[in-house]
Every structure is written in C-alpha cells, then in structure tokens.
Amino acid sequence: MMQPIHGGNVYKVAREQRIPVGRILDFSASINPLGPPATGLRAISSALKQIVHYPDPDCWQLKQELAQQCAVDPEMILVGNGSTELIHLLPRALRITSALVMGPTFEEYAHALTEAGSSVQYAHATHAAQFRPPLKETLRQLSGKRSRFDAVFLCNPNNPTGQVLNRLAVRELAEAAERRQSWLIVDEAFIDYCPTQSVLPMLREYPHMIVLRSLTKFYAMPGLRIGYLVGASKAVERVRDRQPPWSVNSLAQEIFCAVLRDRAYATKSRAYMKSERSRFMRGLRSLAGLRVYSSAANFVLLELPVTTTAAEVTDRLAVERILVRDCSTMPGLTSQMIRVAVKTEKDNRRLLAFLSSCLRKP
Numbered sequence: 001m002m003q004p005i006h007g008g009n010v011y012k013v014a015r016e017q018r019i020p021v022g023r024i025l026d027f028s029a030s031i032n033p034l035g036p037p038a039t040g041l042r043a044i045s046s047a048l049k050q051i052v053h054y055p056d057p058d059c060w061q062l063k064q065e066l067a068q069q070c071a072v073d074p075e076m077i078l079v080g081n082g083s084t085e086l087i088h089l090l091p092r093a094l095r096i097t098s099a100l101v102m103g104p105t106f107e108e109y110a111h112a113l114t115e116a117g118s119s120v121q122y123a124h125a126t127h128a129a130q131f132r133p134p135l136k137e138t139l140r141q142l143s144g145k146r147s148r149f150d151a152v153f154l155c156n157p158n159n160p161t162g163q164v165l166n167r168l169a170v171r172e173l174a175e176a177a178e179r180r181q182s183w184l185i186v187d188e189a190f191i192d193y194c195p196t197q198s199v200l201p202m203l204r205e206y207p208h209m210i211v212l213r214s215l216t217k218f219y220a221m222p223g224l225r226i227g228y229l230v231g232a233s234k235a236v237e238r239v240r241d242r243q244p245p246w247s248v249n250s251l252a253q254e255i256f257c258a259v260l261r262d263r264a265y266a267t268k269s270r271a272y273m274k275s276e277r278s279r280f281m282r283g284l285r286s287l288a289g290l291r292v293y294s295s296a297a298n299f300v301l302l303e304l305p306v307t308t309t310a311a312e313v314t315d316r317l318a319v320e321r322i323l324v325r326d327c328s329t330m331p332g333l334t335s336q337m338i339r340v341a342v343k344t345e346k347d348n349r350r351l352l353a354f355l356s357s358c359l360r361k362p
C-alpha cells in the first residue's frame with residue numbers, strides 16, 4: 001500500500017539540492033509562523049533531566065492540563081505521538097470496516113482505514129460549491145438504505161480546502177451518526193484558529209463522537225509529536241489498549257504542559273493569523289488567473305490557471321527553494337490545486353513575488 005505524501009519534507013529537498021534545511025522556505029506544512037513559544041523552549045532544559053526515566057505511560061500531568069482546557073474528565077482523553085498515531089489506532093480499536101470520508105481531505109484517514117482492512121467511500125465537496133463541506137451529500141450517503149458505515153470522518157476546519165462546518169451542521173451529522181450507531185470522528189487539528197466552532201462541548205450528548213486534536217502545528221513543534229483524542233471513556237479505553245507503551249516521550253509531555261498554560265501565545269497567534277491571512281490573501285487575489293479559496297485555518301487552497309499545473313509550479317518554486325503542497329493527487333481535487341501555508345509577512349511577500357513570475361511565464 002502506498003504511503004500518502006504530505007507536506008513538510010524539507011530533508012528530502014535539502015538532500016537533493018545539497019543545501020542546509022535552514023535555507024528552505026517551507027509553505028507545504030501549515031505551521032504557526034510565530035515559531036515555538038518561548039515558554040516551551042524554556043521548559044526544554046528541565047524536561048531534559050527526565051530523559052533518564054521512561055516517560056509517564058499515562059501522560060498524567062498533560063492529561064490534567066488538557067482536561068482543564070477542554071472542560072472534560074481526564075478519562076475522556078488519550079494522548080498520542082502526534083494525532084497521526086491516533087488516526088492509525090482508531091480503525092482497529094473501533095472495529096471500523098466501512099467508512100465515509102468527507103473529502104477532499106487529509107489522506108491519512110483513508111490510508112489508516114485501508115491499511116486496517118476497512119472500505120472507504122467519499123462524500124466530496126465540489127468545485128461548484130467552492131468546496132463548502134458536503135453536509136447534504138454526507139447525510140444522503142449515511143442514510144442510504146443499502147449502505148452502512150461504521151464511521152464518518154470529518155476534518156474541521158478541513159485540510160486542504162480551509163472550509164469549516166459550523167457547529168449546528170456538525171450537530172446534524174452527529175444526530176444522523178448516532179441514530180445509526182456510527183462513529184463520527186471530527187479532526188480538529190486546525191481548530192485553534194476558529195475555537196468557537198469546536199464541537200468538544202457536544203461530546204457528552206453524542207457517545208459515538210470522537211474529537212481528534214493536534215498540538216504540533218499551532219505550537220510550531222511538529223518535530224516533537226503530540227496529539228490527543230477526546231471521547232467517551234469506554235471508546236478512549238479501547239484505543240488506549242491498542243497503543244504501544246511509552247509512545248509519547250517525556251520531553252514532549254513536559255514541554256507541551258508548559259505551552260498549554262501560555263494563553264498569551266495563543267491569543268497573539270490567533271490575532272497574527274487573522275491579519276496576516278487577510279493581507280496575504282489580498283496579495284494572492286491580485287495575481288492574474290489565480291483562484292483563492294477562503295480559509296478558516298493557517299493555509300490557503302489555490303487554483304492555478306489551466307495554462308499551468310500544480311506539478312509545474314511546485315517544481316519551479318522548488319528551484320527557488322520554496323516548497324508548496326501539490327494537491328493534484330488528492331482524491332476530489334484537480335491538477336491545478338496547490339496549498340500554501342500562511343507564514344510571516346516577509347516570507348509571504350517572497351512567495352507572492354515568485355508565484356507571480358511563475359504565472360506570468362507559464
């Protein structure tokens with residue numbers, strides 16, 4: 001089975017071009033442009049003392065912090081080595097044999113499902129509807145007489161379209177899933193940029209709903225790997241039973257405990273993203289022939305003119321040591337689609353300049 005290709009592989013490009021990783025401008029992974037919070041960096045030296053011990057297999061302290069932030073009991077939380085680990089544990093733990101995925105979306109759901117032997121069907125958002133989340137189509141497929149899905153996967157806000165399904169609509173989905181005793185997995189990896197849309201407060205009403213969260217992007221430490229899931233304690237226990245021991249290292253546990261308490265960083269990050277995203281999008285919209293989709297997250301989906309392709313533009317930008325995410329192989333998207341992260345104003349200006357020259361000389 002082929003592994004999906006994700007953004008952020010700066011190492012491969014650095015090897016190929018024989019340059020240090022630091023010279024690459026990476027727009028292909030959607031990481032907070034403010035960089036890791038100073039509170040996290042300061043926690044590293046005290047966390048280092050712990051590496052002579054095995055990590056806490058229960059992630060007890062981190063779970064206390066998360067439980068407080070999410071306003072749930074700690075037993076409703078399972079911490080993983082990045083949310084990717086949890087995505088891969090879910091299909092077997094919850095005995096998912098048929099799943100409906102709301103696409104086009106993060107390819108790791110389909111990969112994990114297929115790898116665990118589950119069938120995967122898509123309800124795709126359409127180009128004609130500006131990739132608005134396909135609520136109606138999902139409900140239609142979910143209520144089909146001849147189909148039965150053990151689980152529905154929703155990424156909210158969705159990677160790579162940037163679209164968000166509002167709480168009322170997710171409630172409709174949760175009602176439908178609950179009636180059929182199907183799991184509803186809501187991946188909120190990018191919810192920190194629109195926290196009012198989180199469905200965490202609805203968890204107690206829907207025992208089949210599971211919320212996935214990632215800490216790696218918002219806190220700009222994807223190299224450290226922490227994600228978590230929140231759901232009914234019985235479901236959480238089933239996933240936990242499948243998790244290898246000590247999969248979350250002690251450095252990550254301690255550093256993320258520190259950054260979660262740093263509310264000032266969270267507020268500053270949201271404010272920065274709001275203003276820089278709209279400034280960057282204005283710049284992108286001024287480029288002739290480029291279609292720019294709205295976004296509730298820290299990345300933007302772009303549609304190139306038909307005179308060029310995502311592969312061509314990606315290659316040309318790579319020569320300039322700029323990485324963007326070619327989305328053309330994602331089920332439900334076309335060969336014109338790329339995704340770019342919103343970075344700092346200076347970096348974004350650089351991308352705008354190179355993108356503009358790529359579009360002028362197809």
Ligand SMILES: Cc1ncc(COP(=O)(O)O)c(C=O)c1O
Nearest residue numbers: 082083084106159189214216227
């Ligand atoms: C929607 C979504 N969910 C989950 C992940 C995995 O994140 P991590 O394993 O770093 O927590 C990603 C990574 O790109 C993602 O885009």
